[in-house]
Each structure stands twice: as C-alpha cells, then as structure tokens.
Amino acid sequence: xxxxxxxxxxxxxxxxxxxxxxxxxxxxxxxxxxxxxxxxxxxxxxxxxxxxxxxxxxxxxxxxxxxxxxxxxxxxxxxxxxxxxxxxxxxxxxxxxxxxxxxxxxxxxxxxxxxxxxxxxxxxxxxxxxxxxxxxxxxxxxxxxxxxxx
Numbered sequence: 600x601x602x603x604x605x606x607x608x609x610x611x612x613x614x615x616x617x618x619x620x621x622x623x624x625x626x627x628x629x630x631x632x633x634x635x636x637x638x639x640x641x642x643x644x645x646x647x648x649x650x651x652x653x654x655x656x657x658x659x660x661x662x663x664x665x666x667x668x669x670x671x672x673x674x675x676x677x678x679x680x681x682x683x684x685x686x687x688x689x690x691x692x693x694x695x696x697x698x699x700x701x702x703x704x705x706x707x708x709x710x711x712x713x714x715x716x717x718x719x720x721x722x723x724x725x726x727x728x729x730x731x732x733x734x735x736x737x738x739x740x741x742x743x744x745x746x747x748x749x
Contacts, residue, residue: 674687
C-alpha cells in the first residue's frame with residue numbers, strides 16, 4: 600500500500616469513487632478539482648501495484664488558525680474493515696502534526712448512523728459531541744461533530 604499526495608491527474612478516479620460511496624451527498628467534480636488545487640492535505644491510498652487501484656482518500660483543510668478539519672474520508676467498499684482506514688487516518692494525523700505544528704485540534708463530521716466510522720475515529724481518540732447537527736448532509740441526515748486534541 601502506498602499513501603501519496605493527490606494530483607489533478609487523480610480527479611476522475613477520486614470523483615468517481617466519491618459518487619459511488621456518498622451518492623447524493625457527494626462533492627461535485629468542480630469542488631473536488633478545487634480541493635485538489637487548494638488543499639491543505641489531500642492524500643490517496645493505492646494498492647501499490649502497476650495499475651494502482653485507488654483504495655481510498657482523505658481531504659483535510661485548515662479552517663481556523665489552530666484547527667484542521669477532515670472534510671472527506673472514504674475507503675472503497677471492497678477494502679473496508681481490513682485496516683486500510685486506520686492506516687490512512689494514522690498517516691494523516693501524523694502528517695498534520697509534522698506539517699502544521701500550530702494545529703491544536705482536528706475535527707470531522709460523521710453521520711450519526713455510521714457506527715463503523717465512529718468506532719474508527721474513537722479508536723484514534725476522537726471525542727464525539729453528544730449533540731448531533733440536524734440535517735447536516737444534503738440527504739437530510741444528521742451528523743456528529745468529533746474532535747481530537749493534538
């Protein structure tokens with residue numbers, strides 16, 4: 600497995616996977632393109648083989664002077680529950696700590712019914728805000744805010 604920075608050449612495969620997983624909650628291809636060009640941290644996980652199958656990706660923006668926000672994180676369904684999410688999240692947290700020393704907190708939003716993702720984040724010591732954010736997603740689903748002090 601290889602974790603690499605995303606480039607504009609990855610736009611189509613990132614956007615396709617985004618729509619496959621998040622459906623109506625997916626970012627538009629224009630937004631994905633903008634995130635690639637202006638991101639704080641946009642990493643992809645590939646299988647490392649010659650054809651380089653996209654396993655997943657994560658997008659982090661710096662939304663405050665002392666805060667990083669994981670605005671998108673996904674692993675392809677056929678690779679879920681195999682440790683790849685943990686691998687990518689661990690590497691991302693480490694890179695945030697190395698590159699962005701002023702960051703004191705990492706935040707993210709997660710669907711309230713996504714217990715697998717919530718368990719993953721809790722494994723890395725993210726704390727769930729007990730109050731949900733109503734209608735956070737385009738589909739009308741609620742979200743929890745989760746925070747990690749660095």
